[in-house]
Amino acid sequence: MPEVAVVKKRQERPQKEKNIITLKTLKAQKQLMFMSLPFLAYIILFSYVPAIGWVMAFQDFKPAKSFFNQQWVGFKHFQFLFSDSGFLRVLRNTLAMSFINLVLGFVTAILLALLLNEIKNALFKRTVQTISYLPHFLSWVIVAGLVSNALSTEDGIINILLLNLGLIKEPILWLGKGEYFWGIVGAAKVWKEVGWNTIIYLSAMSSIDPALYEAADIDGANRYHKMWHITLPGIKPTFVVLLIMSVGHILNAGFEVQYLLGNGLVVDWSETIDIFVLKYGISQFNFSLATAAGIFKTVVSVILIYTANTISKKIGEEQLI
């Protein structure tokens, strides 16, 4: 069954590529052009104009001085970034936490979506869905508070649970061991975002043609077969698009949760690029360094997005650009 869908798409694509923009089409679509103008203006104004600020990265920027009085320093700030011993560490932490969050995030969201999709009782399904996506609306400050309370050695629920199950003999200082930190952040992210992330998959699943399921029924497929051969391939395009977008964000491992849960004992595992930039850039009014780090992140993100996109194109999957 899924092969049919793929073949269909393959046929569509070459047609699209033939579309050459002519003056005639422009004229014919002028209403559309007009409608998109404000958004074009919006993007130029808020996404491209601020990029002029990138010149800051090559200056010793002082807010009080005018543009022409700024001191130009070339790649000094980039050099500071890449030569600092701490930077490699925060880069490692950022990548590791991003990767963990990426994998955990996708796996749990798709699993939950699959399970929810199988539930036929609408009320129960909606209740579970609502409960699971509610934490999304909590601020990280609150979630970090909840997490550190849950992990407390005194009356934290995790330690109490493990103690009563007899798995440990005395409470573990979860937030005091660097080795646990990435896992704690990953788990906290899953708890907060899993319900929210399922929404898009559920909507993708609901757009799958019911005829496919009926046909599979006739062919004698059971639930697992249907999940594997119909539901999962059905959400694949959505999954790939989301994956490409997430890959672009891999250097944004987040800031709040690491900042709020981190402490001196785990600093080697908890500091991300954003925290590093806050410490040595923004909070020292060294906007130039912060900008340099921002450029670095953007460049890496663009490269990653294009790479992911190209790979996806090569293996015949959905693409974004």
Place this chain on the structure above:
Amino acid sequence: MRVTVKKLLSAIVFLVISISLVLSGCGSKGKNQSSSNESTNTKSENQAKLEPITLSVYVNAPGQQPTKDNKIYKLIEEELGVKFQFEYLVGDSKQRFGVMIASGDYPDIVNGGTELINAGAFIPLEDLIKEHAPNLYQHYKPFWNKIKDPDSGKIYVMPDYGRFYGDFNRTAHYGPAFWIQKQVLEDAGYPSVDKINTLDEYFELIENYVKKNPTIDGKPTIGFEILSYDWRNFCLTNPPQHLIGKPNEGGVVVNYETNIAEIFADKDYAKAYYKKLNEINAKGLLDRETFTQNYDQYLAKIASGRVVGMFDQGWNFGSARDSLIEQGLINRTYVPLPVMLDESYAGHDWYADRPAINVNSGFGITVNAKDPIRIIKMFDTLITERWQKILQWGIEGEDYLVDKNGRFYRTPEQRTNANDQVWQLANKAMGIFDKGPKMEGVYSDGNACGPGDQPEEYFAGLSDYDKGFLNAYGFKTLTEFLRKPPENPIAYPAWQINIIDGSEAKIASTKLNDLSMKYLPRAILAPMDQFDAIWNEYVSEIRKLNIKAYEDRINEQIQWRIKNWSNN
């Protein structure tokens, strides 16, 4: 044809709507500007002496807006014709300053320091004060050179705290100290201060108490707490300097004979202190979670009354202390002890200090202010004794009374009112007073500038428990546990020295801080036989930093201060 026209029309309508939506943010700003222009126009038309003026004020601390009919602001409006529009800090102050600087959108009066000075946000005040504000000039005259910005030699902010009149007398200690619960001293039979003023004696006191009282209110007793959260990690890093009899200079100790500063993080006396903490931890007296908890959790623990002792600055756990008092757990509130490294330093404690003039913070007038003379004249009026009494004590007869000897006092009801935050919003001018220039110490008539420093007021406001406790020691105030502070060295305090953002010195000090945060908790929590190894690694990491740049900057500024401040 008609159809296309219609389509085109609807497209245009849509376009207009979306553009107006996108630009609505800018639109409201434009409106504000035009209305303020109007008000300036009317101002120039009738230049009466006290024509009403509204000043926008930024206060760099969280706070609440006063009520509309706040009686002190009403009085200021009636007499000075000045109305205020306050903006309080929400969130992170550095961020707020960054936004202010980037946009150049400053209120008339801003409570800030070096960031704004460096950004050119303030106008210089020395001529303004000399010409238009005689009272303010008298107020700052003894510190005239001190309050100048070291880099430009100009005065940009009016320091808020530290200008004392008359005898130095303080009823409460808000500075650093090793604190101990009153109950602990009571149980130990009120040992005299010289029996509990070394590190060993202090922790012995704690150990004995915890042994006898393993739980407080059914929950495990916590022997010692070290807060290390975020910038409040001074609880972890500052003690070594105090243990050898120095006042709080921040990250360095200064030799007052040679006036040379050096960092103390890697010194032997620092090691001795952290080794002691390591030992305390091995005995189970240190809170297990002490290095992973955040500030709120720390306060919650203190407020539960289970924490026997900690090193901290008095102002840093004020809300926990208030909470203990509210719960009626006065015996669980704290006493500052003059704990020293060993007996040889006894009697040289410098926990209580004479507050130096606070040179880095206060109100400044920004380049956006339309009438700086008017503003400085307003501050000039507010610094007179009459207005200071109104701002600090309130209105005579309403908020305080005067006895036949001319001493100010309050009835219990007035005292409760003054501590009631809701009452304060309607009856105190905190927005303009807290960060504004103020008199501290005593007025010319002998009354204390603020009710809290009036000795009889202080004693009358104490609970019965506190009265009994102080009587047992024969003290009148808790500050008597500490040595009465000697005169400040000229260049004191070094922590106020502006380490220029982004400089080598700043990077070194930030990295030193990072190292302390990383290694000290690890060393303290390590098994006792591993302490030395971790400590040595810490010291060798420190030696790799450009500490010299940091020390040089401080020493250079100390020399600058000695040169420029001596001739005051």
